[in-house]
Amino acid sequence: MCFLSDMVQNSIYLDYNATAPIKPEVIAEVARVMEIGGNPSSVHNRGRIAKAILEKSRQSVARMINCRPQKITFTGGGTEANNIAVKSSGAQHLILAETEHDSIRQSEGHFSGTVEILPVNATGYVTPDSLSKALTAVPDHTLVSIMLANNETGVIQDIKALAEIAHAHGVLFHTDAIQAFGKIPLDFRDLGVDMMSLSGHKIGGPQGVGAFVALEKLTITPLIFGGGQEVGRRSGTENLAGIAGFAKAVSLIPQNLQAMDRLADYRNRIEQTLMAHTDQVKFFGQNANRVGNTTTILMPGVLSETQVMAFDLAGICVSSGSACSSGKVKPSHVVSAMGGSHDEALSTIRVSLGWNTTEDDVTAFIEAWKKLFDRKHKG
Structure with missing residues (x-):
């Protein structure tokens, strides 16, 4: 050792x-919550304490990205959040950029509907014209998914403009914001997207925890069934210590910026x-x-x-x-x-x-x- x-x-x-690397403050918070223990679904005192930690964490993440806490579903990481967006939003046609992360790209082989790949230019951008052209004749229940900051090059897309184009054609828009989170200011409401993916371990938080952010009005069919946790969007006992560590890392994002x-x-x-x-x-x-x-x-x-x-x-x-x-x-x-x-x-x-x-x-x-x-x- x-x-x-x-x-x-x-x-x-x-x-x-x-x-x-996990920040020392995060490690301390994870250890503290692990010592407290408790299941947020339990109705006794220890369960209520756990539930309070869970919801306080949700509020912390919501404040940092400017959205209502009800929009946030905690997941097992960014890959799961991306999968929920693609597979659980009811989309039958998916439009994605050629430079997406594998957790989005591989949907081409696992998605029940049709998939269309948007090219990027030599600078790495999806152009508004290419998205508009792709949306000229699309079936109902179409989803556009374009990452905010590329994980390999760091190139930042103009997601707000692209989301406006998608909405003008009546389709949903998801952004994988995992690599942008903690590196640039992130405002869910201002971006105007319908769904967003986040991850804890990219910002100095624990591995194995992330968040799927979505408008409450969207019907999300869960990938994981069970006790109906996370308002039915993601069943299973929540990773309370990991979520608390994620929230702690989120609170330290101003230092990152x-x-x-x-x-x-x-x-x-x-x-x-x-x-x-x-x-x-x-x-x-x-x-x-x-x-x-x-x-x-x-x-x-x-x-x-x-x-x-x-x-x-x-x-x-x-x-x-x-x-x-x-x-x-x-x-x-x-x-x-x-x-x-x-x-x-x-x-x-x-x-x-x-x-x-x-x-x-x-x-x-x-x-x-x-x-x-x-x-x-x-x-």
């Missing part, structure tokens, strides 16, 4: 978009320094409006898997695209969708910074990247 602890302490963690300018400076330093080192490097989404902590870097001729392993040996944790694919390193569908070649999609890594990232971490990464590049290209 000491050996594993030393490995964690000595490594440089630059993979916050995969999962952010304050840190974004610093992280954007770090990211820009990475990109500018590597461009000064070689004109062969490329950053996907660099000219787009992005969240401040994320950069997707092409090292031509060096496979992503090789890069990830080399950085790991140097004590630096980065990833190749999404980390939600059972440890698989595969071509980035996001890079391909943005016009990158097959070789480029096989040779990019994602660096994502967070609340515990230091300038020394950034320096170490830059030096390790240049060393690897020089060994592969100048040796």
Whole structure:
């Protein structure tokens, strides 16, 4: 155990978009609620205390995203929230962007209706014209699902404008806001969406807890049946300690937002320094409006898997695209969708910074990247 602890302490963690290290305040809150115990569905005193913790947590999340607490259903994570949006909203036709997370993209093989894929331009944006064209003749019960901030590139879509287009055609709109949450201000009401997905472990909260946010008027058929918890939208005894930890992490989001300018400076330093080192490097989404902590870097001729392993040996944790694919390193569908070649999609890594990232971490990464590049290209 000491050996594993030393490995964690000595490594440089630059993979916050995969999962952010849990904040100490969150760990303390999870432990406190675990000691209290109790089932929120029980009618005795301990159950009422648990219920109060649950609803206070719901209110905390609601305040942060500007919505009514009744709109929030706690889930086992962002992937489940995305699945609820796609499978439980009664949609018979699904329109999604080519750069969506796998928990949305794979609906093409598991969705009972028809699926239409929207392209993105070279900057990573879904254009209003492409969405309007896709909506010219759609069947009833259509759902549009477009993520707010891309998990690989950090590119931020104009969700408010896209949702307005969808509603003008009388269809529902869902946004996967998991990577945006805690990185940019998030306002459910102002975005004008019908449904939204959130996750706890991207903001310094526990893994295995998230939220599905939806208008109360929508009929949501539950994926999980049982005791009718979460107003019948998601049965099963709630993960009370995890939810309380999620809410605690949500309460700390103002700190995350304050840190974004610093992280954007770090990211820009990475990109500018590597461009000064070689004109062969490329950053996907660099000219787009992005969240401040994320950069997707092409090292031509060096496979992503090789890069990830080399950085790991140097004590630096980065990833190749999404980390939600059972440890698989595969071509980035996001890079391909943005016009990158097959070789480029096989040779990019994602660096994502967070609340515990230091300038020394950034320096170490830059030096390790240049060393690897020089060994592969100048040796």
